[in-house]
Amino acid sequence: MDFDLTDEQRMLSDSIRRLVADAYDDFEKRKTYRAQPRGYADANWQKFAEMGLLGLPFSEDDGGFGGGPVETMLVCEQFGRGLVVEPYLATVVLGGGLLKRAGSAEQRAELIPAIAEGSLTLAFAHQERQARHDLFDIATTATRNADGYVLNGAKGVVLHGDSADRLIVSARTAGARRDRDGISLFLLDPATAGVIRRGYATQDGLRAAEVVLENVSVPASALLGAEGAALPLIEQVVDEAQAAICAEALGAMEVLRDLTVDYLKQRTQFGQPIGNFQALQHRAADMLVASEQARSMAMYAAMMVQEADPAARRVALSAAKALVAKNADQLGKDAIQLHGGIAVTEEYKAGHYFKRLTMLAGLFGDVDHHLRVVVAAGGLPEAA
């Protein structure tokens, strides 16, 4: 049993904290990043590359740094603290997670060094409107022909799908819409004929896209991993994303909590700081309880995402996500209420943290969904 970070991990965490603090110290800067063509700052992305964050989870043989889930947790926690808008989750955690496991030697050699140096981004075009949170519910088809495959279908809320240099698209090569078997992954250049992207801002200040595929022809070499067998891999990578989301939410929760406590000390009403009032003190105390419990579950997520048994892993990650999402929601609402009117203004930070927490809570399944996963499994797995 060990909750300590190694010296390397501590250094990593400290240097990301400094980097994020520097790039995001003034909240106005975030607005200027969002106004750039890709919806984020290329300069920040380059800094992440220079620090090695973009190659972090890839193996050293592929040109990465061999980091694991704990390293990803440390990165995402700091990104959560800064409300970072760059596409780390989309490119490195989701796209990179799929690529490093399913990619052929050629695919990895072509893409991973480019990702690591910051010259190529990915997006995972998986979500479909009817599927809601069921990862296996895929209607998009990939039909085999002499040259390769033809893709048809529609993908929704593809994180950073508007700016990504490559899409990883899930599509059926076999089976019916809700079958677990028959799902395949394809690497797709969004400039390919028949790919229609409609980008938009998300409520929390990031970017996403609707992606329509109309008779999109891809060569056989675009297939990522074994044909028809992608679901277990998708589930694993989405679990890794959940662990990252838990860490990001944790970082945002802690900043929002501290911001609220500071405000309680500064804001004067009835001739005294409002933090003197016990009704508010107790809600602030509950915010600490909520964030500490979330920290424990973010750590649990980072540790259990390495679990070898996929069933146990999925239940553990759902448990972690359910708790973090519930606490994030509670803490976010408390933060707004304790601040009062200032927190519902566009110019003040708190509301932006609340919005990000709300979106993270629902990403890849809301509380009800993840609770259903735990219920269906009959409870939590017992640790060894």
Next chain:
Amino acid sequence: MDLRYTPDEIAFRDDLRKFFRSEIPLPIRRKVSEGRALARDDYVTSQRILHAKGLATPNWPVQWGGQDWTPVQRYIYVEELQAAAVPQPLGFNVNMVGPVIATFGSEAQKQRFLPSTANLDIWWAQGFSEPGAGSDLASLKTTARREGEEFIVNGQKTWTTLGQYADWIFCLVRTDSTVKKQAGISFILIDMKTPGITLRPIITIDGGHEVNEVFFDEVRVPAENLVGELNKGWDYAKFLLSNERIGIARIGMTKERLARVKRLAQETPAGEGMVWDDPDFRRRLAWSEIELKALEITQMRVVAAQRGKASDKPDPSSSILKIKGSEIQQASTQLLVDVAGPYAMPRPDRDEEGLNLPSVGPDWADAAAPLFFNYRKVSIYGGSNEIQRNIIAKAFLGL
């Protein structure tokens, strides 16, 4: 970061697990598991078995029967003890008065009290709360005035848990009423057989006799029974209350109870299936399990942070453990009532020991509601959850 135990820790855990399950009599463990009242002898039997193996007072100084364990080993000990439904060694002896005497007592007090306290030859009660001093404990009014080589004690203590079994009581008494309230309190040991002491039972809403009132009327206590310095009692009390950080959340016990809830839900009929088949019930059970898992890791973090550090400073974690631990304990007893369903209702007669006679429904069901009623106490005692929030707000958030 790694959740797993080392091979040495696993071996340590397995040894304890085997010992607890093979050496502590099953009837006693069953009562604990079902949340029924234990008889005095149950506590004594269990603690003596533990003590013979050095497992009753692991947190004491080694020379007085403690163990030189790591924080992780201490944590495993508490978890396994609770998971095996072994009665906890009497807290008043082991976690409260024992460490106070060992730390602040005279050599004569150590010799006289520590061995018999560890073996439960002396049963201690706690004399802290008073009718007018609950959460505001320092406002206590029981007085001890010095007359020659004796203190004369007058006043009333209340919520004296298991005082009906007690041989001795350790009390906070006011020895100076002219100074700030915390500065005039002393810590004194009183033989319950001393003339002038009257004990009156308080029957709680579960029908149990667990707590008492204790009245002191001109009770003469030898001055040598004062622990440490005069008027330093508040410091000793704070030391005592900070001593129970590991185990305050009773995670092992709640885990055991939730496993039982699960098992009973799977075998309790409900219409065409079992209680277990009700998704709403399962959802509530799942929440308790998830909250408990988070708390278990919070507790492990506290344990890990203690490694290699002296830990007499309170930290926010102990308040968090208290708040969440009590909430989950209460939720788990409510789930048990829900599984019992209609058979949570019958209230069987009690025999003179206060133990339930055979129940009219399933043999576990009659204990469910009393346990639920009884467990309202856990968010009140040991510093109510509202006091814990005050502590978090003031000490850790700086409000």
